[in-house]
Amino acid sequence: MKCPKCQKLVPDRSRCVECGFPFYVQLDEAAVAHLATHPGGESVRLPSGRYISIPTDHNLEPTIMPLTRAQKNKHLLIALASLAALFVAMLIVGYLIKLGDFGFILAFVGILGLAAGWMLVAHLLDFFNGVAEVYIDRLIETQRYRFKHQQSKAHYYGYFEQLGRVNISANDHYAAIPGALYRLSYGKASQRLLDMVQVDGSF
Known part of the structure; x- marks a missing residue:
């Protein structure tokens, strides 16, 4: 996997062997405030009531992997x-x-x-x-939302430290673990999220 902090390819562990970046954290108020502070970003009120500033763009470099x-x-x-x-x-x-x-x-x-x-x-x-663009990023929180003009359809979002707000599936929303790192795979041409898989945190 690619560490989202130092961007080096490292084996799946509980933390990066190069820079020590933790691949899982227990998110408290201080951790969320630290992780999601982006000057000039979009201010968002999460379902938990916390306010964070998510990035409007990101500088993560994708890893190209076979589909x-x-x-x-x-x-x-x-x-x-x-x-x-x-x-x-x-x-x-x-x-x-x-x-x-x-x-x-x-x-x-x-x-x-x-x-x-x-x-x-x-x-x-x-x-x-036959390839996908893959990012590794930490999930802060997920949200289920209905627009006023689309009350019959629910939309699901995941808020990530670097990627910001990402459209996710209902299954991903209900299975998500805030504080964990996820591997997000996108189609190169369509830029559609193909899947969202939690990174192995075992030693």
Whole structure:
């Protein structure tokens, strides 16, 4: 793994063998205040009531690693879903053009089709490239949030020391351990979070 502090490749341990950076800490108020202080960052109130300043950008260098079978399957599944969405969008656009309807609906469906096409290309590129960008960072806290205009859908965020706010899955939210280090794998082209795995803290 790559130490998030000194950026050197080190074996999985409870702390970095190069700089002594701990890979797991019990987060108290002082630790959170120390870990998440970023001048000029975005001020966020966490579900626990604590306020932190998370970075708007990060300087972590990713490690390039081969995709796992599960990650390849995820890319392929999203690409197939995007292809289906693109096909449906093209059918609707063709039907609307045939009817002579060039209004808002046509533009909206066209934009959705372009988005589906971009996702298709990006995930196919990631699938055939066969590698992921991997970061190691410490989780501070997670959040479950519903937007006022999307009450039926919950969004899940993880707040990390260096990466800031990251969109995560519901499973990751409920299984997350604040204070632990996580390995986050992203597709290079799609920049989609593929998985979030806790770093082994054993000696």
